[in-house]
Amino acid sequence: MLAKRSLSGSGLSPRSPSSSQPFLSVSVTDPVKLGNGVQAYISYRVITKTNLPEYRGQEKIVIRRYSDFVWLRDRLAEKFKGIFIPPLPEKSAVEKFRFSAEFIELRRQALDTYVNRVASHPQLQQSEDLRSFLQDDEETMERARSQDGGIFKKKPADLMQIFKDVQSKVSDVVLGKEKPLEEADPEYEKMKRYVFELEDHLAEAQKQAFRLVKRHRELGQALSDFGKAVKLLGDSEGNQLGKAFSDFGSQSEMLSFKLQKEAQDLLMNFEEPLKDYVRAVQSIKATMTDRANAFRQQCELAETAKLREINLEKLIVMRSDKVPEVEIECKELKAESEEATRRFEVIVRLMNEELVRFQEQKTIDMGVTFHDFAKGQAQLANDIANAWRSLLPKLEACSP
């Protein structure tokens, strides 16, 4: 459902020569357990339908597993800094739960949502990696996935940066400086605090939602047990009253079933969206980290470039023969510094756009979630009222 909604508003680049609207529609279906024992995993069918020229063919079906989705997410995170990358469902920690029908369906749903969000994001949908993910055959995908192994996927320059980051952090601590260099933007500060606090509130709501699922199951069970006991009581009465007891038992059983069903609905359509919301906020936090890193880089490179300039001036005065060398260095550093500044500014701009998008999308998402929740609870309550009400005429009739 999310797919349809988000695609209808998507701004696909109108480069297609055909007269029909450009579209890209993806679905993740058909979870199948493959492999044996510890190696066992679930594979999904990913079906892509598109008329975009960048894609080879109008329809493509590929088989993907969870780690392929992770690969895509990591590539996107690397290349699209500043964008809130759609969140992936968590890796399951508990072994035995990994293959339960409930978990598999939840995960499938979440993966479907994920891919569709990527495919309908104005920037992300341009990604080459997305195209690879949707089209490459399984062997190619596997090669790509196994090549990217954690730290080895970083380029040497990135590695350098990582070491520098660690170094500066350590020196800051050593020198007693509490925090590394941070932006002094009060609005951004406010936004950061907002994000952190939002996560807390959402986590609490999600916790209660999960408990509510459990309570529905427990109530269903208790009602079923009670109904059975009442039915037995009625069996020994034998007359009209006994029949009423028996009917009571039947209605209890039926309601118990409805409660279990509602519990399942709540799990899929109430708790999961809240969890998804939390994940989305965590993705924002990841972008915030990227922004902080970019800011620091910008500052450091600017600093380094300036120092070099000063050095160069000294050398010029001293008429040193190192001047040409250092001149080149200065030029390079200036370029790098400008590049770092540009990168940082892109992230800031993107983040602002993303934030607006995020808030609007979340309002819609939560609106739907709230609506479905209220509808479900209303339906359940009505079912309960109707079931019990149906007993009343019989109860009246057998008044002793």
Added chain:
Amino acid sequence: MENLVIDEGPNTQTFISHSDYRSVMSSLAETHHPLAGDDPLSSNSSSKSFRNSSFTEDSFLEPPAYADVVFSPFTEKPISGNGNSSQPTQHLSNSSSEFITIIVSNPQKEQEISNSLVPGGNTYVTYLITTRTNMADYGSSDFSGSAEFSVRRRFRDVVTLADRLADSYRGFLIPPRPDKNVVESQVMQKQEFVEQRRLALEKYLTKLASHPVIKKSEELRVFLQVQGKLPLPSTTDMASRMLDGAVKLPKQLFGESVSAITAQEAVQPAKGGRDLLRIFKELKQSVANDWGGSKPPVVEEDKEFMEKKEKLRDLEQQLSAASQQAEGLVKAQQDIGETMGELGLAFIKLAKFETEEAVYNSQRTRAADAKRVATAAVKASRFYREANAQTVKHLDTLHEYLGLMQAVHTAFADRSNALLTVQTLLSELSSLRSRVEKLEAASSKIFGGDKTRNKKMEELKETIRVTEEAKDCAIKEYERIKENNRNELERLDRERQNDFHNMLKGFVINQVGYAEKIANVWTKVAEETSEYAKDSI
């Protein structure tokens, strides 16, 4: 709430201020159904007051909208320290406008004057027992024909009352008394415990006062009305009874005292008494019954009774299971209500946060939506909990009848004991008679008679006469107890059917009412958020 107000017309919904819950139920039955139910007032009922708050809400349903009637949530009894019950539990009689209301309140610590070496003495708790009644036996103090009086009693007095009733009303289903709790004195005085006990005492005394036969008992009247020390013989403990009996035993064995059971004694069970010899004889008889090849002279032939016994055993089992599951249900309802409330709270906090920190309008909209859900959740939570409070009261019937099964066991035991006494006396008679025969045979061989033997025979014949009398009494007692059993079991069946019927009805009506309320709350939110529905599948 002495006088029933049952003559409301179909507009029962709009104006009920002080009215008995059951009377409303029956008047509801009258107005909406052609079958006017029997006034179900023969067992305990609680009178509660109505609140009109719910009548303003719309019911989405076609009449009868039980929501309107149910809502009169029972006012919950406040559990306050001084133990004052907000609503007295009341009994109304089926036949006349007789009533008796008992309230237990005002627990106070008192000191026992101790003879022991331990300084400070023993403290115990007394309760104020206030009775209002217009029953003739209690006399009346005002022109309305009703009397009101109070006494102070301690728990020990209640035990005495229960024991004396058990003695006097063999074969009856006597409501079981609250448990003796063997706990340390510290716990004894803790407020919670005292409050629990106060409530239990009130329930117990009210049940006694609603038993058609026991309510007229002198023991109860004396307990409720006589000031000062309770003038009922207290139950002595087992040890001193045994001691007394042991003192008498040698005399009995060596024939120095009359070893026959008198008619008076025959109508009392052996076990509670001091006559050890009698206890041994009856024990011997019961063993003979169990192991002996020949059938004892009088047996429990009543097939109907045996079937009844079986049925009651089954009933007890089922009640036990139902009682347990009822507890489980109550807990589950409690839990879901609590969690729903916490969910509501979490969303309220979220909504408040988003509103305060809002930079974009989308946030404000979302916060408003969250608040709607939150408010509904909090309301629903309250409804779950209110519904549950009622459920507890309705399902209490199960727990009560389970407790009553104990009384059934006692009534059956009374019967068995009486039968055993009869059988023992019959054996006794038969052995006495054979001794006389032997003596006659031996004596007839001696010319002129045997003075010692003749004297012995005279004594034996006298013993036989006394024992015959006792046997006749014992048989009468046995028959009487059998009759009591029969009547009580019939009453139990009747009342049980009635009470179970009311329980189910009450439970169901309550569930319907609250489910409707909860449905309304959520339907409203669904409507308010219906714009989002257009976008989803």
